[in-house]
Amino acid sequence: MKKIVYTLLLMLVAPFWLMSQNAIQEIWTQPAAFKADEMISVFFDVTGTPLDGISESEGVRVWTWFPNNPDENWANPSEKTKLKHVNGNIWRWDLNPAQLYNLPANQITGIYGQLQNYAGTKITDAFAPDKGNAITVYSLSTILADDAIIEYYPKQFTQDRPLSILINANNTWSDCESTPTKGKLASAPDIRMHGGVNGWDIQVMNNTENLAKTALTHLGNGIYRKDIVLNDYFGLAANYTVTGINMVFADKTWAYQGKGLNCADFYIQTPEKVVEAVPTLIFFPQKVSKKDLLCILRQNNESSLTGLTYTLTAGTLTHSGDFEGTTKEMIAYINLVDLLKDSNDVEKIHVTIKSKTGKIISETDIPLVQIND
Amino acid sequence: MKKTSLILMFILVMQLIGCNKTDDGVFTEPITMYEKMVGTWTISKVAQKDLIAIAASSKPDQILLTNKFDFKTFTITLNVDEKFAPTTFEVGGTSPQLFLQSGYWKLNNPFPNTDGKPLVIELYSDEAKTVLIDELSISTVPGAKKTLVFDLIRESNGVAYVDYEYSLKAN
Incomplete structure (x- = not known):
């Protein structure tokens, strides 16, 4: 019965997970190549997910469903699925896959799941094949080949x-x-x-x-x-x-x-380094008056970035809003004509841009040009 | 003698006929641009162009705003009197009020310019058209195709820095 309830619960919230952009930033294992029947540590970087900055008391656990679900307590998880806090946003899961899943080692090829807080109210995107970040058990077949050294x-x-x-x-x-x-x-x-x-x-x-x-x-x-x-x-x-x-x-x-x-x-x-494009912040147009429309573009955002917000201050006026778009390009559209129609003495605006997690991306003053009448 | 008299009579008759008043038709005023511009225009595209970026060949130099800031709701109605002389205008919708929203208008030239310079819609706050508030530079004149494109260009210290290009279609 419990299983059915959790399955139904899973089906109910699954669409929201798919829509969300709460991808786990990085996953790695120690050892990198591991067998299914040895102790391993899986490290997760939860930066940019709902678990970003989570406290140890709120806790992070793994909800895993492949190869099976060894802990069906949606809330109040058992020790075996709890993670240990390493530092910052890095959390570690220690396990022996064969013991945890109670399966012969040769029946375990990978581990899929997601991270959530103990209460099950904050959930990351899955680590699974469709996300390209499943944890896979290393296959010894290559090194066991006749001529492999x-x-x-x-x-x-x-x-x-x-x-x-x-x-x-x-x-x-x-x-x-x-x-x-x-x-x-x-x-x-x-x-x-x-x-x-x-x-x-x-x-x-x-x-x-x-x-x-x-x-x-x-x-x-x-x-x-x-x-x-x-x-x-x-x-x-x-x-x-x-x-x-x-x-x-x-x-x-x-x-x-x-x-x-x-x-x-x-x-x-050493493999060639994959150079990630550097994020670019653009205020458009380059000159702006208080009778203009201001667009703020941030291109090539970090893959972990789920969204951006801005706060504009001009004299005593404060205005906030969200950026639109994807990590490729996020844009904020700001109508200065309306915002500043009563701000006669303002000569500049101050713009603060933050990530959805509150990290300051940029803080800058933009002078307002005087337009020719 | 008889022959001479007949010729004289013929000349006389021809002169009498030739004195009839010439029919030049009814006088009509020349067709002005106002006839093509009258009416309500609705938005089909709005672009914001960074003229400094364009001059420097840097990107981005243009952002489409058609689906932003309620520009979809933008309309402008240009009215004329019975003689096709421009009278009042009115902007409709809830898009940003980048220029005068209602008042009086005229063109800087009622006919297409022959020197290649764009026609300009002049927007006035007073009926006498002495207080010029904004100018909209026309880049596409309505013709067989009922489209009108005008640009609101802002300048600072004499240098044009931004252009709001409104592409409109006849309602």
Whole structure:
């Protein structure tokens, strides 16, 4: 019965979710490439959603429906679906998918759901395939292939988010100084990364000092995974740009080595950065009098931006309104003729533009030109 | 002799006939622009043009406002007397009052300009047409197609900076 009620409730509010623009800004997992039967952390950035700035007491939880719904309490969620506050708008969900969903690991390919406050009154857009942001379980099929040696995930990795590097120790090359042999690394007692960035410019060497951080995780069948966040792992300065990662694998004694094809060092090139267009604010026309119509355009808005408001002050007069449009272009249409018809002495207007969440986007004075009679 | 007398009589008769008054038809006043402009015009398009942006070839230089600010409701009625002389005008609707809303009007020239300069609708607050309030520069003159396009151009320090272009159709 309870299930039916929640399903009906879901159907009732679903259209409103679809219409809303409450997309979760960013989702990432630690490790980046994970198996369905290990502990993982999923991080959510709720900036720009109804949960933006939410307090820990109000709480954020996951309402998940795929592969099933393990917590059908719409309000008053159980601990397993509650998120922990990391900082700012970042919230973390710790789970072992197979345990949470009570399913064999091979039956879990992805996780879909949405975020909401404990009370179920503030809801984000879904993370699901149709939104392009479902949480997917990494498939080992690529790295398990006959000739596969190295893989990494995600392909569009960045320096400040988790990156998983996977090697197939059955296919790496050892004894490169004498007679190269394939797959010897799979017999090593442990496997570690001897790594560097930008042509070994900055390194974390495989030596006794770094034993605590160089080890790879064995996923079974000779597949090993190294989970790093480049900036943290290599201790990079804030303005340091990684162009590529250099690696060689070995056990801690270097008795077993793992190199690439033709005994080459491994190299992963940093993906090209997708440059987002910079938001542009335009006051139209460039000159304006109190007998004119003023249009304020903001183009190429941040994808997380759900809307803009403006407040115009002129002397003692204050007027507020909303922008229209989409993230591509939002426009506010302001009739200064009507607004300022009684403001004879006003020589300028002050315009404050805020996001729907209250963040100040712009604050500026606009002089009013005198028109020729 | 008889022949001579006949010729003289013929000339005399012809002269008498030739003294009839010539019929030049009824005099009519020339057709002025007022005949084409009289009546009520409703909006089909409104654009705001940033003349400084246009001069600098920067974008955006134009924003369509047809569906904004209630411009859809805009009408202007231009009245003439029985002799097609311009009398009063009135703006209808709830769009922004960018120029005089009612009063008296005339054109700066009742005929199309031959020097390429646009005709201008002059809006006056007084019947004597001595107090000129606003000018609307006509860019499309009504003809076979009943369309009228005029521009309200604002200037500051002698420099035109914005143009509100009203495209209208006969009601």
